[in-house]
Amino acid sequence: MKVPIWFTKDLFQNALKTFYKNPDIEVSSLNTQDAIPAGENYTSDLFRTTIYFRKNGRTESISVIVKCGNEEGGVKEDLAKKLNLFEKESEMFGKTFPAIYEILGEHYTLSSKCLYTSLNPHSIIILEDLTTLGFNVLPRHIGFDLEHCFLVVEKMALMHAASVIMYEKDPSLLKMYSEGLYGNNDLTRQWVAAGYKGLIDACSRWPGFEKYGYKLQALGEQALERGFNAQKRKLGGFNVLNHGDLWVNNMMFSYFPDGKLKDMRFIDFQMNIYTSPAIDLHYFIATSTKIQVKLDHIEIILDHYYAQLIANLAKMQYSLERVPTREQFKTDYNYRAFYGLMGAATVLAFVKAAEGRTDASFENIIKDESKEGFRYHAYNNERYRKHMEHLLPYYDSFGILD
Template identity: 30%
Template sequence: MVETQQGDERQRDIPPPPSWLDKGLIQQALCNGGEENLQVAALDVTLPIPSGENYSSTIYRAKATLTDGQHRSFIVKGPSPGATLANMSSEGGVFQREAELLGTLIPQMQALLEDAAPGRFPPLAPRCYHHGTSPVEFLVLEDLTPAGFKMANRKRGLGLRHSLLALRTLARFHAASHALLRRQPELAEKLGNTWRAMYNTMETFVKGEMGAAAEACRSWPGCEDYADRLDKFKVVAIDKFTELNDAKPGAFNVITHGDYWVNNMMFRYEEGELKEFRAVDLQMSHAASPAIDLIYFLSSSVSDLIHEHHQDLLLREYHWELKETLELLGLQAPSLEALLSAVDVHGPCSLYGVISRPVLKAEKGLDVSAVYGGDHSCLVPVYELPDVKKWMQRVLREYVRKGWLPA
């Protein structure tokens, strides 16, 4: 997960950049991008992401001044300084996974889309210029901000226009990835379930979030049943989530984004009009049902109004775009009924989005390192906020009705 503030480049008292993030690294990125004749004269490295708000990596912005006076800007991802989060990154192999996606698989997916409909489909994600594992794991990516991309307001949640654009792009991503899996079926195993890879760490975190949510529910009159259900479900939640994130043989599988929420999305505007979209942070990607991304997005990222009244519309629009794109690729999409059935089957996974949403939308980014160590006390006050209380009561009531939060 990555959190930041829109366009906020305020000066911060930050430590010097790591020694490995030097002119040589950026010079190699330029060469990989086809600009081998350009030379880096100076490099300015900043931390655009506040400390504690990106949980499994550290994000740097590297602005290079070239010998001919031109400038280039890159986003560089390195390991988290925290031992727990560094172990989480290593346990899940998230750097290698994102490097594989951005460096190899997404360019292949983009090529499939371009061959099917030249000029129709914009890029799905930022370009990867360089990646490696020595002296540390790192990624050098396209910096989208100079082109005018920025994040939406995570506290408010996405409105209808932003939600539709995000889901249409997700449908294209899923369609192209399904076509790639058809051509390279071995990818399903290679992109193994990240929930299985990160089982131990995620078990502690999920139990912590559910425990904090249950503690809050127990203090709300009439919500004791929700607390009992959450306390009971947290014991088996990690196993349920892990099982549902497996790619099922013979099912309609795609390469999921894996962490499709508002702060992993960049939007570009022209004169106030929404124009383009890019998905970022693909560390949790794996082969699974498309329902995994859909339910996490709907439960974590859309505004309360959209979540309450327009989920059906969003799912129908997603399906329409998926069907259209797959037809261009010479493939057939599952029916709308089959898609909605998959959403229902995978519905319990959206509880992860439900319990994470208040944390993701907290007024200030939370340093959740302690939660990975088993201490969820920092989360309880977040669930006690009045708007969170109102939202969770409505959603948990709905999930009990649907059977997603069993007794």
């Protein structure tokens, strides 16, 4: 990616002055590179910048992740504007996370630190580089084993529980999160429709799985409506602030020297949505787990999440009479199963696609139907097929394709 010409010393100097609350900081030089390879991020441009600066008479350096809006036109830029992605993430770091961390009584246990945000004249968010603290993203092709899944849902339950308390204190803090990744607009509908088309086409080539393609095709526009409706809040329902985009690349893990799992952080808060916790669970299970986990451990993960949610809310002195019972929670999860299928039919295809494909984009999923194109590859590669061979019967078991 081309480094924007507006990445100036002044920009980063102002950011550091704000972050360190020190007006005398002077930036001497910058070194900026792509933060991730092509085909690993779809809604913004990501850079890693090392800033060299003087503070209190000493020369120091800091590595930061710089997230900025794509300004070259096309689907990437349109999607960011239609879904208010940078406005939402700025709100998360500016108001929502400070409120969550105040409730938790601990800071930066769910996210990185944010050094600076601005929406004008350019959309930009400057974040702590978690790799300098020993956190890393796992290879997206592999997916998470049960141990990693447990840690993810523990952190998920912590964030969800804190958001329940936050809503009680100040509902206005959740105003901006009425719509997530699948916002009901023309562009998103085109993407989801193209995803269903890619999946239906692939099913016709998977012996024994043709029936799922027929069922999805028979639903027509209903497939879109059922997916979008599955994410809606129910009147009087139990709602939390969902991360909204829990695919493999949006979670980073750290390990002890002996290789044992130590901690994790969520990244990328552009798709948060205030609705049922089943949304995060369905999407995470569809997009981020190993095949063996999908086969054997979904109920165990749901049980672990529910137990953690209850424990956190009890600790926060929230009345558990207002929390769904395990049975009600499972009923709601089942009711929203089409959301998991929608994630599998759209995002999972990106997750299992080959690395380094420069044509990996929303545009090419929507528009390019050729056999050489990204859509054909994403839906017809062996990794995707193996996951869908387990997921299609799983979602069909809820009766959502009938």
